Amino acid sequence: xxxxxxxxxxxxxxxxxxxxxxxxxxxxxxxxxxxxxxxxxxxxxxxxxxxxxxxxxxxxxxxxxxxxxxxxxxxxxxxxxxxxxxxxxxxxxxxxxxxxxxxxxxxxxxxxxxxxxxxxxxxxx
Amino acid sequence: xxxxxxxxxxxxxxxxxxxxxxxxxxxxxxxxxxxxxxxxxxxxxxxxxxxxxxxxxxxxxxxxxxxxxxxxxxxxxxxxxxxxxxxxxxxxxxxxxxxxxxxxxxxxxxxxxxxxxxxxxxxxxxxxxxxxxxxxxxxxxxxxxxxxxxxxxxxxxxxxxxxxxxxxxxxxxxxxxxxxxxxxxxxxxxxxxxxxxxxxxxxxxxxxxxxxxxxxxxxxxxxxxxxxxxxxxxxxxxxxxxxxxxxxxxxxxxxxxxxxxxxxxxxxxxxxxxxxxxxxxxxxxxxxxxxxxxxxxxxxxxxxxxxxxxxxxxxxxxxxxxxxxxxxxxxxxxxxxxxxxxxxxxxxxxxxxxxxxxxxxxxxxxxxxxxxxxxxxxxxxxxxxxxxxxxxxxxxxxxxxxxxxxxxxxxxxxxxxxxxxxxxxxxxxxxxxxxxxxxxxxxxxxxxxxxxxxxxxxxxxxxxxxxxxxxxxxxxxxxxxxxxxxxxxxxxxxxxxxxxxxxxxxxxxxxxxxxxxxxxxxxxxxxxxxxxxxxxxxxxxxxxxxxxxxxxxxxxxxxxxxxxxxxxxxxxxxxxxxxxxxxxxxxxxx
Amino acid sequence: xxxxxxxxxxxxxxxxxxxxxxxxxxxxxxxxxxxxxxxxxxxxxxxxxxxxxxxxxxxxxxxxxxxxxxxxxxxxxxxxxxxxxxxxxxxxxxxxxxxxxxxxxxxxxxxxxxxxxxxxxxxxxxxxxxxxxxxxxxxxxxxxxxxxxxxxxxxxxxxxxxxxxxxxxxxxxxxxxxxxxxxxxxxxxxxxxxxxxxxxxxxxxxxxxxxxxxxxxxxxxxxxxxxxxxxxxxxxxxxxxxxxxxxxxxxxxxxxxxxxxxxxxxxxxxxx
Numbered sequence: 009x010x011x012x013x014x015x016x017x018x019x020x021x022x023x024x025x026x027x028x029x030x031x032x033x034x035x036x037x038x039x040x041x042x043x044x045x046x047x048x049x050x051x052x053x054x055x056x057x058x059x060x061x062x063x064x065x066x067x068x069x070x071x072x073x074x075x076x077x078x079x080x081x082x083x084x085x086x087x088x089x090x091x092x093x094x095x096x097x098x099x100x101x102x103x104x105x106x107x108x109x110x111x112x113x114x115x116x117x118x119x120x121x122x123x124x125x126x127x128x129x130x131x132x133x
Numbered sequence: 134x135x136x137x138x139x140x141x142x143x144x145x146x147x148x149x150x151x152x153x154x155x156x157x158x159x160x161x162x163x164x165x166x167x168x169x170x171x172x173x174x175x176x177x178x179x180x181x182x183x184x185x186x187x188x189x190x191x192x193x194x195x196x197x198x199x200x201x202x203x204x205x206x207x208x209x210x211x212x213x214x215x216x217x218x219x220x221x222x223x224x225x226x227x228x229x230x231x232x233x234x235x236x237x238x239x240x241x242x243x244x245x246x247x248x249x250x251x252x253x254x255x256x257x258x259x260x261x262x263x264x265x266x267x268x269x270x271x272x273x274x275x276x277x278x279x280x281x282x283x284x285x286x287x288x289x290x291x292x293x294x295x296x297x298x299x300x301x302x303x304x305x306x307x308x309x310x311x312x313x314x315x316x317x318x319x320x321x322x323x324x325x326x327x328x329x330x331x332x333x334x335x336x337x338x339x340x341x342x343x344x345x346x347x348x349x350x351x352x353x354x355x356x357x358x359x360x361x362x363x364x365x366x367x368x369x370x371x372x373x374x375x376x377x378x379x380x381x382x383x384x385x386x387x388x389x390x391x392x393x394x395x396x397x398x399x400x401x402x403x404x405x406x407x408x409x410x411x412x413x414x415x416x417x418x419x420x421x422x423x424x425x426x427x428x429x430x431x432x433x434x435x436x437x438x439x440x441x442x443x444x445x446x447x448x449x450x451x452x453x454x455x456x457x458x459x460x461x462x463x464x465x466x467x468x469x470x471x472x473x474x475x476x477x478x479x480x481x482x483x484x485x486x487x488x489x490x491x492x493x494x495x496x497x498x499x500x501x502x503x504x505x506x507x508x509x510x511x512x513x514x515x516x517x518x519x520x521x522x523x524x525x526x527x528x529x530x531x532x533x534x535x536x537x538x539x540x541x542x543x544x545x546x547x548x549x550x551x552x553x554x555x556x557x558x559x560x561x562x563x564x565x566x567x568x569x570x571x572x573x574x575x576x577x578x579x580x581x582x583x584x585x586x587x588x589x590x591x592x593x594x595x596x597x598x599x600x601x602x603x604x605x606x607x608x609x610x611x612x613x614x615x616x617x618x619x620x621x622x623x624x625x626x627x628x629x630x631x632x633x634x635x636x637x638x639x640x641x642x643x644x645x646x647x648x649x650x651x652x653x654x655x656x657x658x659x660x661x662x663x664x665x666x667x668x669x670x671x672x673x674x675x676x677x678x679x680x681x682x683x684x685x686x687x688x689x690x691x692x693x694x695x696x697x698x699x700x701x702x703x704x705x706x707x708x709x710x711x712x713x714x715x716x717x718x719x720x721x722x723x
Numbered sequence: 724x725x726x727x728x729x730x731x732x733x734x735x736x737x738x739x740x741x742x743x744x745x746x747x748x749x750x751x752x753x754x755x756x757x758x759x760x761x762x763x764x765x766x767x768x769x770x771x772x773x774x775x776x777x778x779x780x781x782x783x784x785x786x787x788x789x790x791x792x793x794x795x796x797x798x799x800x801x802x803x804x805x806x807x808x809x810x811x812x813x814x815x816x817x818x819x820x821x822x823x824x825x826x827x828x829x830x831x832x833x834x835x836x837x838x839x840x841x842x843x844x845x846x847x848x849x850x851x852x853x854x855x856x857x858x859x860x861x862x863x864x865x866x867x868x869x870x871x872x873x874x875x876x877x878x879x880x881x882x883x884x885x886x887x888x889x890x891x892x893x894x895x896x897x898x899x900x901x902x903x904x905x906x907x908x909x910x911x912x913x914x915x916x917x918x919x920x921x922x923x924x925x926x927x928x929x930x931x932x933x934x935x936x937x938x939x940x941x942x943x944x945x946x947x948x949x950x951x952x953x954x955x956x957x958x959x960x961x962x963x964x965x966x967x968x969x970x971x972x973x974x975x976x977x978x979x980x981x982x983x984x985x986x987x988x989x990x991x992x993x994x995x
Contacts, residue, residue: 068991077983109756113763123462362761379854386917
C-alpha cells in the first residue's frame, strides 16, 4: 500500500524459484500494512487507555463511569480488530465469525440479565 | 449450473463405470499400529473414534443396566445397589453416554469420514488438528474412566453446586476435568468441519447443492464452537470452588448456585441439539435414497438446521423453571422453548412429504430412519409438555422428563447413528453386512425401545421422581416392564456388534454404490482410496436427483437394490417392476 | 489455480496456497470465537454480581494496584503493534526484522507477566486473597475494634488505633471495618466482606486465566522465532505468523476489557 519498507527485503531462503512472470505469484504483498497507519492506531489505542484511566480517576464511581469505560474499551477493541487483526482486508465469513462471537456473548449476558434483573419482581405486581 | 432435463428425446444415460476397487485403499495402505495411531487421514481418524465411542456406548449401557436392574425392586430390600452406588450408577450412565458417546458419535465418526468426500475434498482443513482432537478425547475419556473406576461421581451428570462443590465425597474433580478436556476435542472437530465446509468445497458445490447431512453438521459445528467454551469455564469454576473451598457459587459469600445452572445449561441445552442434529442429517440422506425421491423442501430443511443451531441458544432456562429463577424469566424461556419445535417440525413434515409416493424399500438403514422419525416426533411432542411452564411444575424431575429425553436421544439420535452406520458401512469397510439380521436387529431395537420408555411416561406423569431408587409399590409393574424392555433393547444393540464385526471377515465385498445413492461419497471405491478422489470432482446438480437418476457429477446411477439386499441380483427391481416412473432414461443437458 | 510451481509451503490436501491461507485465517478466527465465549461466561457471571453488589465491587476494586495495571496495558498494546509489524516483515521476506519484531513482542509479554508476578506478590503480602486469608485478615481487624472480651473501641478510638499501628492490619481491612462501624448488615451502606471476596475471586480467576493465555502466546511466539531462524517462514508462509498474531491480539483485546472491569471500577474513590 504505497509505503516502502525501510529495510531492503533479504532474499528468501525458499528453494522454489519464483516464476519469471511476477515476483509475487501468490499475491502475498497485495494487502501489506502501511506502518504509519499501524503506528497511528497504536497511539490511538494507547491514548484511549490513558484516557480511560484518567477519566475514571477524575470522575470517580458514578453511574456514567462504567458505560463510558466500556465505550472506550469497545473503541479500542474495534481499532485493534479492524487494523491489527486485519478485518479491514475482510473476508465475509471472517467478519461474520468475529461479529457472531460478540453477538453470542450478548445472548448469554442479555438472557442472564432477564433472570437476574427480574428476580425481585413480585408476580402480578 | 443447474441441470436442465430434456424429455424430448429420451436417451439412456449409462451408469458411470464402476470405480475399480482400489488396490490400495485407506485401510490396506499400511497395517502397522503406528500408521493408525499417527494417521492424519480423516477416514482412519473416523475409525479411531468409532472404536472409542463404541467402548463408551458399552460402558454407559452397562451402567444403565445396573440402574434398571436396581429399579426392579421398589424398596431398599429389593435393590442390588446401595443408594450411594445407585447415585454413582446413574451419574456414570449420564456422563458417559452424553459426553463420550452422543456428542462425538455422528460428528466425529461419520462427519470426519464423510464430510470431505461429500464436498469433493481430499481431507478436512486441518488433518493434524483432527488427529489431535482424537488424542484429546482419549485423554479426557481416560480421566473420566479413572473417576468411574475410583468409585464414580454421585452428583448426577448435572453436577449442581453446592453439593458438587462441598458435600459430595465422590471423585468429582477427575471426572469434571475429564469432561473439560474432552470438550476441547468437540471444539476442534467443530472448527475443522466448519472451515472445511466454508473453504474446501469442490467446483460447482454451491451451498444449495450441499447434502443435507453437511448442512446438519454445519449447524452442529456452530453449536459446538460457541457453546462448549461456556461449559469449559463453568467446569473450571466448579473445580476451583471444590479444590480451594471458595468460589462464585457460594451463597455464604453472596454467590448464587443458580448461576452455575445458568452457565451449565447455556452449554447443555445446545448440547442436546449437538447430539440430535447430526442424526437428522443422516435421516435426510437415508430417506431420500430409500424412497428414491428428492427431498421435499430442500431449502426448508437446510435452513431449519441453521434455525435449530441458533434458536437452541435461547432456551436453556427451561431446565430451571423450578430452580428459583424469576417468574418473568421463566415465562420468556417457556415462550422461546416453543420456538425450537418449529424447525424440528419442519424437518419431520418435509421427511414425511419426501416419503409420500416414494418407491420405498425397507433395508436396515431405512428401518432405523423410520424409527427415528416416529420416535423423535413422540419425544419432541412430549418436550412441549415440558416447555409449558405450568405442566413443567408438575413434570419436572419426574420420569416423564427421563422418558422424553430418552425418546429423542435414544429413539432419535442413537437410531440415527445406527441408520448412518448401516448406510455407510459398505463405503467405510468395503463389506456388506447381513441384510436379514440387520432388519431383525432394527425391529428388535424399536420394539425394545417402546417397551422400555413408554411406561416411564406413565409413571412420570403419576409422579415418580427421577434419580430415586425407591418408589410406591403400584409403580413396580411399570418399572418391571421398563427393565424388560431394556433387556430387549440391550439384545438389539448387541446384534449389530456381532453381524457388523462378522461382515469384516466374511461379508460380501461391496460395490462402490450398493444403495445407488447420489452423493459424491458414493463415487469413490468402497473402501475409498487414501486421497478420496483421483481428480477433483465437478458438481453439476443438487444432491438428491433420484427421480432423474443422476449423481452430483451428472452421471447416471447404478441399479437400485430394490426391496432385497443390496447387491442381490434377484431384487434389482422396485415394487413397480423393472422400469417404473423412476427409470433413468433421461438425457441430462446443461 | 496457482502457477505451475508448487510451493513447498503448500500442504497436500489443499488445492492451492490461497485456499490454505484462507482456511488458516478462518480457522484461527473460529478459535478466537471460542475464546470470546470462554471469557464471555466469566463476563456474564461478573455482570450478574456487579449488578447485584455494585458498591462492594467498587470498594474491592479500589484496593487493586492501578499503576501496575496501567503499565501492563501499555506493554500489551505495544506488543500488538510489534506483532502486526512482524507479519509485515514476514510478507516482505525480511527475516531479521521478523525475528526482531517477534522477540520484542515476546519480551513485552514477558514484562507483562513479570509485572503481574509482582502484583500478585503484593496482593498476597497485603493478604488481599479471597477465602481463609481474607477472612482471617478481616476478622483480625474487626477483633481489634470489637475484642471478644473487653470493651469495644469507639469510632474515634478505632481510627486512632489504626493510624498508630499501620503495620498491624492491612489497609483494606481496617478501612472496611471503619466503614462498617456501627452499621447493621441490612444497612444499604454496609459493605459485606463476603461480596468483596466475590469480586476478588473474579480478579484472580480472570487475570489468572488471562495470564495463562499470555504465557501460551509467548510460547507460540518463541516457536515462531525458532521456525523463522530455520528458514521455515518464507513470504508464502506468512500465514503462520498471522495465526499467532490474531491470537495475541485477542488476548490483548480481552485485557482492554479486564482493565476497566477489574481495576477502574473503584478508581477515583475517596478513601478515609
